[in-house]
Amino acid sequence: MQKTKFINPITDIVIQDDSLIETYSRLITLAAESKPTPVQSSYCVYTAGMTENGIMVKGSNHEHGITDTLTHGEEAVIAAALEEAGEEDPIKIIAFATLDETMVAPCGNCRDVIAQYGHPDLVIISGKKEGESAFVIPISEFYFDTFRKLSDLENIATSPGFLEALKAERTAYDIYTSPERLYGAAIITQNNLVFRGSFRGDVAYHAVNPLSAAIGNFRDGSDDISRLDVKEFVVVSTDHQPKIPYKERQHILEFVEGIQAYNNRSGQPLPIKMFQVNPQGEIIEGWETDSHQWYPFPFSPAHLGMENSLKKGIEKLLDIH
Numbered sequence: 001m002q003k004t005k006f007i008n009p010i011t012d013i014v015i016q017d018d019s020l021i022e023t024y025s026r027l028i029t030l031a032a033e034s035k036p037t038p039v040q041s042s043y044c045v046y047t048a049g050m051t052e053n054g055i056m057v058k059g060s061n062h063e064h065g066i067t068d069t070l071t072h073g074e075e076a077v078i079a080a081a082l083e084e085a086g087e088e089d090p091i092k093i094i095a096f097a098t099l100d101e102t103m104v105a106p107c108g109n110c111r112d113v114i115a116q117y118g119h120p121d122l123v124i125i126s127g128k129k130e131g132e133s134a135f136v137i138p139i140s141e142f143y144f145d146t147f148r149k150l151s152d153l154e155n156i157a158t159s160p161g162f163l164e165a166l167k168a169e170r171t172a173y174d175i176y177t178s179p180e181r182l183y184g185a186a187i188i189t190q191n192n193l194v195f196r197g198s199f200r201g202d203v204a205y206h207a208v209n210p211l212s213a214a215i216g217n218f219r220d221g222s223d224d225i226s227r228l229d230v231k232e233f234v235v236v237s238t239d240h241q242p243k244i245p246y247k248e249r250q251h252i253l254e255f256v257e258g259i260q261a262y263n264n265r266s267g268q269p270l271p272i273k274m275f276q277v278n279p280q281g282e283i284i285e286g287w288e289t290d291s292h293q294w295y296p297f298p299f300s301p302a303h304l305g306m307e308n309s310l311k312k313g314i315e316k317l318l319d320i321h
């Protein structure tokens, strides 16, 4: 049988180690045996994984309810690996058996889960069972946290966007999350309307995060059409740099893709400003990134060929038929 060529699409480096090639191929074969139940999306994700000590597991995506998932493929194999091997033997390879030769990018939430439980050197493999070539990419390529420092912080302390984000941080509701995970958020429009969002936890751990809350507020909190020209996002945390989950970064990118498509600026990112304040609310430090930079190799509607649906979603907000 012809050996599959495993290639890193960023460096173009081809894996030469025969035992690695055999392991990767076995994992794709195992992934193809998983049993997805995508009852809503019909999109099957066949997944397998291997821990640092060589324990192999399989898993897949399962859906339920109204546009909700029971589990994504990555979450399924991480949960299976935790049961089989325990936290001391972290998962080091996650493999997808795909129907064509495409590189799989984990969604934002799965990136958060992998960051929590995966080995730091974890690699993502994706390819067809017995395909000619397959992709291998280190998980580190899917993360971005080297934000540019903001130098001019003087006028920000009195800006409505900052003050609303700070208020959202101080009014967060939660009974579990420790303070170091909390932040407040605001969406600011070109005509200086502000829509804030605060964290809302719940007893079953199904929280609404601040940026997602701000998007909800933006969508439903006004009928002013001019708000659709969005300028930027502001995030505030007390005593630490805001730690924004990739789940939120994905929500922001999806929101920006829709807004920018509506404004005929498809593909253009929007700025995100992050601030660390002290308990008195004074700014200690600031950083800047944008909706594309902080979420590399995105899992988003535009990248999945759904930009038209995004635009329609925004037009619906305006009551355009």
Ligand SMILES: [Zn+2]
Pocket (backbone or CB within 6 Å): 072, 073, 074, 106, 107, 108, 109, 110, 111
């Ligand atoms: Zn996912």
